[in-house]
Amino acid sequence: MRRVAEWTTTALLVFALYLVFSAFSGRWGLWAPDELLAGAVIALLVGLATGPLVWKRGGWRLLQPQRWLLFLVYLVGPFLYAMAKANLDVAWRVITGRINPGIVRFNPNLQTDVGRTFLANSITLTPGTLTMDVDDATGDFFVHWINVKDASPTADAVCGPFPRWARRVAE
Amino acid sequence: MIVALPFAVAGLAMLGFIFVCMVRLGIGPTAADRAVALDTINTLVVATMVLLGAAFNQVVLLDVALVYALLSYVGTLYIARYLERGLS
Amino acid sequence: MNGLIYAFLAIGAAFNALGAVALIRFPDVYTRIHGATKCTTFGSLFSILAVAVYGIVQGGGAGGTMAVRAFLALVFLLLTNPTGSHALARAAHRSGIKPFRAVVDRLEEAGHGPRATDHGPRETR
Structure with a gap:
């Protein structure tokens, strides 16, 4: 359970960072659909790979x-x-x-x-x-x-x- | 084509500072001195790329600067590790 | 807004120049790390802020992208620069370089100094 929480939180944070990075890529200053898809895939991979490392020793308080x-x-x-x-x-x-x-x-x-x-x-x-x-x-x-x-x-x-x-x- | 002249002038000045740092890269008496000079040059290169990206109105240069900042950080860490305990 | 951009560019160039001069003028590795890290981080911060302000002033898709990317570059520099210099300082101490005219060296006293079997690269001064 704890492992799943670590993965999902890290993936969500990485996805938020990707959204900041790719802002203004679509129409009206929003995001293009392919950028959103790529961001979701990358966020999932990074979250699975680094989740347990990010939240060691009291990191949750952040x-x-x-x-x-x-x-x-x-x-x-x-x-x-x-x-x-x-x-x-x-x-x-x-x-x-x-x-x-x-x-x-x-x-x-x-x-x-x-x-x-x-x-x-x-x-x-x-x-x-x-x-x-x-x-x-x-x-x-x-x-x-x-x-x-x-x-x-x-x-x-x-x-x-x-x-x-x-x-x-x-x- | 240059669309914002002040940024181009600032970028040129940064190139001058990079050459000043290269003097230390050449004469630095120890390996650690050279590594410090290289780290400084990396920071200056990132700033120069961002300035030139604004000067030429090319957003691609800013992307390159982002990737360069992260990769040069990893490079610095590896050089530090090598100075500390050799190739192991 | 143009005045703000010019002021940021001038401050950035001045402190980057100071960092380069400090790298040449200080006597040993640790003081050089002091000067180079502090001054180039501060100078690059203002140079990149000038670009971010320029992007915001331009507005629209291209200007917004420029401002966002410049801001991200700023955050990465501010996070990674001190960490890298910290790693270099520790590596320099462990590879056996003594601080110039140091009045006290608690790191060596604590036994974290250069190791007996040192395989790292050495250059004689």
Whole structure:
């Protein structure tokens, strides 16, 4: 039963993605019939092949709509601001050449794979930090920090409010 | 035929940046440096294709950019895996 | 709307140029990954947004298709770029490259450093 639910949800998600991809292919901005048929066949195959892989370890929680809303708020709010700041930071370091790098370790207390991926990608795109490795068993993050202020920092010292956002959106 | 000139100019500028990255691809002291340069070039190529697709008004170029983005990602992952543990 | 498109194109070109310069100027692999990934992701984001806005302004079937495809390319870049750079950074560390003038290296201390029997490709500096 669980297997069938995994297959159908994945197939439906892939079909939705295909609908986005092939919009405006038919008359009046709708879809052409052959595109719909091809999309259905492809979605079924992909769902059968990858269904059990997608929903491992707490992935079901991502289907709640309020998390998508939070994710959008996060993208246009704190994330875009941090990304712009990161780029100005890199510009400053390219011009002055002033760096003080090191690899630090901290534990943000995230349990699920989705939450860890979310935080790792956020860290890589925000000021002065680059995720290098994640310990699967303990959840420790190893981060290359371009301006080390503290050799054993807390999670908040390295990446600010992002662990809290990761917990809200993905856990 | 070019129908939107600003996009063509931006695409040409991107070609210049790709050549700058190719310098690092040539001189990079370690294999990892070259892989990083290649990854950067891949991102720039995707952006260039999208810009030129708008400049020449050819939607096909945008499709090619989509496929290129996904395939170059897989390629980067395989190069990283090879650097990590060789051909196994 | 034209002003918006020009502004996006200018921001995109500026940050892509910064990424290329960072790739040349920084001293070691990890700092190069920093500069290249952040700047080219941000620059490409704005370049592709310019194309999406252009498609929306054009309207109709062709413009709509262009906007949708550009937006999908944007989503894929934003998802795949940091993951790829993360894989490259880890691979560089495991193939034995030390961070330049590092004050601390907890990854090596934790025993995830280069392995004793290393079959990966090596170039001497």
